[in-house]
Amino acid sequence: GENVEQHPSTLSVQEGDSAVIKCTYSDSASNYFPWYKQELGKRPQLIIDIRSNVGEKKDQRIAVTLNKTAKHFSLHITETQPEDSAVYFCAVTGNQFYFGTGTSLTVIP
Amino acid sequence: EAGVAQSPRYKIIEKRQSVAFWCNPISGHATLYWYQQILGQGPKLLIQFQNNGVVDDSQLPKDRFSAERLKGVDSTLKIQPAKLEDSAVYLCASSLEVGFSYEQYFGPGTRLTVT
Numbered sequence: 001g002e003n004v005e006q007h008p009s010t011l012s013v014q015e016g017d018s019a020v021i022k023c024t025y026s027d028s029a030s031n032y033f034p035w036y037k038q039e040l041g042k043r044p045q046l047i048i049d050i051r052s053n054v055g056e057k058k059d060q061r062i063a064v065t066l067n068k069t070a071k072h073f074s075l076h077i078t079e080t081q082p083e084d085s086a087v088y089f090c091a092v093t094g095n096q097f098y099f100g101t102g103t104s105l106t107v108i109p
Numbered sequence: 110e111a112g113v114a115q116s117p118r119y120k121i122i123e124k125r126q127s128v129a130f131w132c133n134p135i136s137g138h139a140t141l142y143w144y145q146q147i148l149g150q151g152p153k154l155l156i157q158f159q160n161n162g163v164v165d166d167s168q169l170p171k172d173r174f175s176a177e178r179l180k181g182v183d184s185t186l187k188i189q190p191a192k193l194e195d196s197a198v199y200l201c202a203s204s205l206e207v208g209f210s211y212e213q214y215f216g217p218g219t220r221l222t223v224t
Contacts, residue, residue, distance in 0.1 A: 096154070101151050
């Protein structure tokens, strides 16, 4: 099956700085790469996604980049705010659906 | 638009007992998923339904877990008998389209504690 690795597992940044989270995968047939944000005790919510025919996608302060050759994709959050503090999960889909192990992001005011 | 509903929100049982969870997806959503999320880990897909048929249950421990989707709408997930390692949050999700490459909408989850 798919092997999804997510790094780092924890990340602390000062408010206003940028945060980057990276995921790697193994199955070259994977074609859809969403990112979910999960606040403590709440449900995961999609924040951005990218398909395999696109290299980069941006939505305000959030962007995702995909390198299909190297089989990795990254979440970029700019101008971080305290409300960005949460656990972020990448996911990889093709014939199956796999979540990464999660990154706990803390934005320090 | 109403979201994905799940019940109960919390359940505490003893090992070897049985438990059932219920999920009502967003109206019109063809695909329904059940996930197990152990504390500190990402959700793990247990089973995926397309309408009322099973698409993928490769990670469902079939010796103790079962699931059904009644008339292609509501779904129940059952554990019988429960083990300590089943303690987790069970998340239900639905998506409008068939397949994995579409946004999934998650319910609030059922937190199961097995003692």
